[in-house]
Amino acid sequence: MAPVVEVEHLAKSYGSFTAVEDVSFTVEEGEIFGILGPNGAGKTTTVECLQGLRRADGGVVQVLGYDPRREASQLRRRIGSQLQESALPDRLKVWEALDLFSSLVPGGPRWQTVLEQWGLSEKRDAKFGSLSGGQQQRLFIALAVVNSPELVFLDEMTTGLDPTSRRATWDLIRQIRENGSTVILVTHFMDEAENLCDRIAVVDDKRVVAMNTPEGLVQEYAGESEVTFSSDIDDLSYLLRLEEVDGVERQGRRATVRGKGALLARVAADLVGHGVAPTDLEVKRATLEDVFLTITKEER
Ligand SMILES: Nc1ncnc2c1ncn2[C@@H]1O[C@H](COP(=O)(O)OP(=O)(O)OP(=O)(O)O)[C@@H](O)[C@H]1O
Ligand SMILES: [Mg+2]
Numbered sequence: 001m002a003p004v005v006e007v008e009h010l011a012k013s014y015g016s017f018t019a020v021e022d023v024s025f026t027v028e029e030g031e032i033f034g035i036l037g038p039n040g041a042g043k044t045t046t047v048e049c050l051q052g053l054r055r056a057d058g059g060v061v062q063v064l065g066y067d068p069r070r071e072a073s074q075l076r077r078r079i080g081s082q083l084q085e086s087a088l089p090d091r092l093k094v095w096e097a098l099d100l101f102s103s104l105v106p107g108g109p110r111w112q113t114v115l116e117q118w119g120l121s122e123k124r125d126a127k128f129g130s131l132s133g134g135q136q137q138r139l140f141i142a143l144a145v146v147n148s149p150e151l152v153f154l155d156e157m158t159t160g161l162d163p164t165s166r167r168a169t170w171d172l173i174r175q176i177r178e179n180g181s182t183v184i185l186v187t188h189f190m191d192e193a194e195n196l197c198d199r200i201a202v203v204d205d206k207r208v209v210a211m212n213t214p215e216g217l218v219q220e221y222a223g224e225s226e227v228t229f230s231s232d233i234d235d236l237s238y239l240l241r242l243e244e245v246d247g248v249e250r251q252g253r254r255a256t257v258r259g260k261g262a263l264l265a266r267v268a269a270d271l272v273g274h275g276v277a278p279t280d281l282e283v284k285r286a287t288l289e290d291v292f293l294t295i296t297k298e299e300r
Pocket of ligand 1: 014017019020037038039040041042043044045218
C-alpha cells in the first residue's frame with residue numbers, strides 16, 4: 001500500500017529566511033506519527049505545507065496521493081486539521097461551528113456525537129469567545145475530527161489542556177486511529193509522544209535529525225541506563241569486566257553502575273555471584289526527554 005504521506009527534501013522559505021531546508025519522511029496508513037523539535041525548528045511550516053496551506057518551494061510532497069501544491073482543495077476534503085494558531089469568530093456558537101464543519105463533507109459521524117465525546121455538551125450553546133482556553137482547544141480538536149477524515153493533523157493539540165483532559169484526548173486520538181485514520185501529531189510533550197506515537201521524527205534546525213519508534217530513539221540516542229544499590233563492600237571493580245558496564249561510581253554506601261543493554265540482569269547476577277545481594281537495587285532508564293535533549297543539543 002502506498003504511504004499516506006511522502007515527503008522528500010521539503011524546503012520552504014519566508015522571503016529570504018529559510019524555515020525548512022531539507023525534511024523527508026513517510027507516514028504509513030494507520031500510524032500515529034509524531035513530530036518533535038525545539039521552537040522555531042520548522043514543524044508547523046512542514047505540516048502546513050503538507051496540508052496545502054503553505055506552498056513548499058522545493059522537494060516532493062504527496063499526501064493521500066495528492067500534490068498539496070496543485071490539489072489543495074481536493075486534499076482538504078479528506079483531511080482534518082487542528083492548527084497551532086486557530087481562531088473562530090467570537091460570536092459563533094459551539095454547535096454552529098460543529099454543524100458548519102460537518103456540513104463541509106457529508107458522511108461523517110453526527111456532530112452531536114462528537115460534541116459528547118469531546119466533553120463539550122454543556123457548552124453546546126456557548127459562544128466561542130466565552131470558552132476557556134482549554135475548551136476552545138477541545139473544540140478545535142473536535143472540529144478537526146468531525147468529518148472522520150482519513151488523515152488528521154494536530155499541531156500542539158493538548159497545549160492548555162488540564163491533565164485529565166489531556167489523557168482523555170489521548171484516548172480519543174487512539175480511537176480515531178482505531179477507526180482507520182492516520183494521525184500526524186506535533187507536540188512538545190514527551191509523555192504524549194511516548195504514549196501515542198508509533199514513530200517519531202525529530203526536527204531540528206530545519207531538517208529531520210532522527211526518526212524511529214519511541215523505544216528505538218531511546219536505544220539509539222540514550223541507550224545508557226543506571227543501576228544503583230547500597231553496598232558495604234568497597235571494591236566493585238569486577239563489575240567493569242561485564243560487557244554491558246561502562247562505569248562504576250560510589251557515593252558513600254551508594255554505588256552507581258552505568259551501562260547498556262541488559263544491565264540490570266547482568267549486574268544483579270554478577271553481584272550475587274560475588275556474594276552481594278542488595279535489597280535496594282534500582283534501575284533508571286533514559287527517557288524520550290533525555291533523547292530530545294541529547295539530539296537537539298548536538299545540533300546546536
Ligand atoms: N509567516 C512567517 N513569516 C516569516 N517567518 C516565519 C513565518 N512563519 C514561521 N516563520 C519562521 O520560520 C521558522 C519555523 O517556524 P515554525 O512555525 O515552522 O516553527 P515550529 O517548529 O512550529 O516552532 P514552535 O515549536 O515554536 O511552534 C521560525 O524561525 C519562524 O520564525
Ligand atoms: Mg509550531
